[in-house]
Amino acid sequence: MSEKLHPVTPEWAERAFVDAATYDADYARSIQDPEGYWGEIAKRVDWIKPFTTVKNVSYAPGNVSIRWYEDGSLNVSANCVDRHLATRGDQTAILWEGDDPKDSKAITYNELHDQVCRLANALKARGVRKGDRVTIYLPMIPEAAYAMLACARIGAVHSIVFGGFSPDSLAGRIEGCESKVVITADEGLRGGRKVPLKANTDAAIAKVGGVDTVFVVARTGADVAWTEGRDVRYEDAVAEASPDCPPEEMNAEDPLFILYTSGSTGKPKGVLHTTGGYLVYASFTHQLIFDYHDGDVYWCTADVGWVTGHSYIVYGPLANGATTLMFEGVPNYPSTSRFWEVVDKHNVTIFYTAPTAIRALMAGGEEPVKKTSRASLRLLGSVGEPINPEAWEWYFRVVGDSRCPIVDTWWQTETGGILITPLPGATDLKPGSATKPFFGVKPELVDAEGKVLEGAAEGNLVIADSWPGQMRTVYGDHKRFEETYFSTYPNKYFTGDGCRRDADGYYWITGRVDDVINVSGHRMGTAEVESSLVAHEKVAEAAVVGYPHDVKGQGIYAYVTLNAGVEGDDALRKELVAWVRKDIGPIAAPDLIQFAPGLPKTRSGKIMRRILRKIAEDEFGALGDTSTLADPAVVEDLIDHRQNRR
Ligand code: PRX
Numbered sequence: 001m002s003e004k005l006h007p008v009t010p011e012w013a014e015r016a017f018v019d020a021a022t023y024d025a026d027y028a029r030s031i032q033d034p035e036g037y038w039g040e041i042a043k044r045v046d047w048i049k050p051f052t053t054v055k056n057v058s059y060a061p062g063n064v065s066i067r068w069y070e071d072g073s074l075n076v077s078a079n080c081v082d083r084h085l086a087t088r089g090d091q092t093a094i095l096w097e098g099d100d101p102k103d104s105k106a107i108t109y110n111e112l113h114d115q116v117c118r119l120a121n122a123l124k125a126r127g128v129r130k131g132d133r134v135t136i137y138l139p140m141i142p143e144a145a146y147a148m149l150a151c152a153r154i155g156a157v158h159s160i161v162f163g164g165f166s167p168d169s170l171a172g173r174i175e176g177c178e179s180k181v182v183i184t185a186d187e188g189l190r191g192g193r194k195v196p197l198k199a200n201t202d203a204a205i206a207k208v209g210g211v212d213t214v215f216v217v218a219r220t221g222a223d224v225a226w227t228e229g230r231d232v233r234y235e236d237a238v239a240e241a242s243p244d245c246p247p248e249e250m251n252a253e254d255p256l257f258i259l260y261t262s263g264s265t266g267k268p269k270g271v272l273h274t275t276g277g278y279l280v281y282a283s284f285t286h287q288l289i290f291d292y293h294d295g296d297v298y299w300c301t302a303d304v305g306w307v308t309g310h311s312y313i314v315y316g317p318l319a320n321g322a323t324t325l326m327f328e329g330v331p332n333y334p335s336t337s338r339f340w341e342v343v344d345k346h347n348v349t350i351f352y353t354a355p356t357a358i359r360a361l362m363a364g365g366e367e368p369v370k371k372t373s374r375a376s377l378r379l380l381g382s383v384g385e386p387i388n389p390e391a392w393e394w395y396f397r398v399v400g401d402s403r404c405p406i407v408d409t410w411w412q413t414e415t416g417g418i419l420i421t422p423l424p425g426a427t428d429l430k431p432g433s434a435t436k437p438f439f440g441v442k443p444e445l446v447d448a449e450g451k452v453l454e455g456a457a458e459g460n461l462v463i464a465d466s467w468p469g470q471m472r473t474v475y476g477d478h479k480r481f482e483e484t485y486f487s488t489y490p491n492k493y494f495t496g497d498g499c500r501r502d503a504d505g506y507y508w509i510t511g512r513v514d515d516v517i518n519v520s521g522h523r524m525g526t527a528e529v530e531s532s533l534v535a536h537e538k539v540a541e542a543a544v545v546g547y548p549h550d551v552k553g554q555g556i557y558a559y560v561t562l563n564a565g566v567e568g569d570d571a572l573r574k575e576l577v578a579w580v581r582k583d584i585g586p587i588a589a590p591d592l593i594q595f596a597p598g599l600p601k602t603r604s605g606k607i608m609r610r611i612l613r614k615i616a617e618d619e620f621g622a623l624g625d626t627s628t629l630a631d632p633a634v635v636e637d638l639i640d641h642r643q644n645r646r
Pocket of ligand 1: 261307308382383384385386387408409410411412413414434495496497509511512518521522523
């Protein structure tokens with residue numbers, strides 16, 4: 001691994017909010033006195049009723065309870081919008097760049113306030129009350145941010161479903177949190193292609209029912225099916241609603257949103273985040289890690305369907321009064337220069353994207369980047385998966401002209417905000433390392449038995465104490481929350497990631513150690529893909545693993561056992577890929593399918609995934625012990641017919 005060091009430049013040490021000495025001192029304080037530290041930091045948001053208790057947390061087995069600022073009250077929408085009106089009402093809050101380069105618009109804080117209040121009243125008019133769940137299934141248009149903030153304003157709990165998910169995935173998520181209201185659009189637009197969001201919503205509701213209102217934004221103006229009484233034209237509802245909507249007083253621990261994410265078993269879980277701690281953490285990390293100053297133009301390329309979009313397109317930046325760019329399109333449309341053209345068009349100063357995008361663009365060479373100026377850029381960020389040192393260096397040298405520090409930010413849907421990251425004025429960078437813990441974050445490495453490893457070591461990454469942005473529960477299933485995160489290593493939060501710490505105390509995330517894979521920065525449970533495959537009439541059994549993929553980070557490798565008499569050929573491969581795409585969404589489509597007459601199982605019938613992973617990685621020389629297999633001969637056949645030959 002590269003151990004090249006990029007030291008903090010004097011200019012950055014000078015200009016940034018945090019320099020190295022401050023980091024050391026404040027980090028020590030944040031760990032020694034979390035209550036004092038987080039009590040002070042929380043003053044950055046406006047409270048309706050100030051809190052008197054900062055932290056009330058138990059990680060004890062059977063009694064996990066996480067509460068921050070629990071007797072305080074506030075409103076997230078008031079913090080993200082209203083409190084900026086006096087000083088920056090005419091400043092751009094959201095800079096929207098459409099899929100088509102000709103489409104863009106700037107929304108000021110005043111306009112944002114008007115839109116959010118009107119939509120909040122429109123939701124109320126359809127019976128939405130504090131605590132009700134609202135599902136949002138929208139493309140990357142400003143209405144997505146309006147919808148989030150309108151829910152927050154009236155105390156409704158939003159659940160955003162990524163626009164790339166299928167009707168069935170949407171149905172599961174509507175049903176999971178019993179939403180009666182869905183906010184969608186006629187169609188989405190990505191890379192010039194249309195996504196039938198309204199038709200998908202209709203199909204989802206036909207499956208699960210329970211929805212009495214569907215707000216439909218006219219994005220493309222397509223003629224879509226209409227259910228009278230249930231479907232509401234978003235534009236009409238907003239135009240008719242009053243622009244006056246006082247924010248609801250919310251307790252710090254009232255739910256803000258649910259976001260479904262994949263785990264190693266079963267259906268996706270509803271990660272629940274609450275109001276006070278989440279907002280404090282999202283806004284504080286956004287300001288310090290991206291070194292956001294007034295006048296910056298900040299662009300995070302994520303989708304609001306993922307946690308990155310929640311914390312670092314909408315809540316963190318808007319709580320800080322920032323100008324946040326929202327991009328509807330894709331990196332390679334109309335050309336592979338698009339990202340950099342957008343940077344030049346809007347004078348973006350801070351740019352935050354995923355390694356998969358960097359690797360894809362890197363494959364197209366330097367010219368599409370170099371023909372743009374990018375002179376406005378100051379800071380680059382990376383998120384979602386480990387960034388390989390080669391991609392890091394290319395990002396640094398070609399995109400950032402060797403001028404811009406890169407913050408490689410490690411975190412998860414569950415963590416609400418960034419936990420391990422460089423601070424640009426404080427941390428010398430090592431390409432491929434997420435470097436050091438953020439304030440108040442106490443990472444530890446443990447071995448399989450839970451023994452804490454000291455110094456330079458490699459093990460499983462746990463976090464020994466809580467931070468304000470931590471998820472509070474799995475919606476409707478607290479037992480699953482405790483079992484998933486707090487039972488493997490009692491009294492610690494288990495991340496599911498493996499990690500190495502070097503002699504300088506830098507953290508290097510090595511990837512998931514459970515049955516979760518990370519495909520193009522999107523998280524996928526192998527069990528979800530397996531259950532989709534076995535639902536196909538020709539499939540008897542399936543086992544899915546990840547394998548290294550040059551652009552996606554990990555690809556999806558499926559071993560499929562067909563029913564007796566069915567012939568496995570390329571046509572069937574295509575059919576199965578299409579099946580999974582339709583069932584879950586394009587992000588879950590297998591990259592490689594191997595038809596396997598048998599799978600390696602122990603005598604008790606458990607599939608030995610370790611062996612399947614090795615064969616998928618084309619590393620079958622290191623299969624390890626196969627003597628416990630019920631039928632060792634199946635391994636030979638699997639190796640002979642492996643699909644990934646490097
Ligand atoms: O494996 C880690 C990887 O992404 C997982 C979390 O995925 P998700 O909840 O979808 O959130 C992604 C965006 C925050 C982690 O368990 N991951 C995320 N960021 C990094 C990373 N792996 C290495 N380096 C990162 N910077």
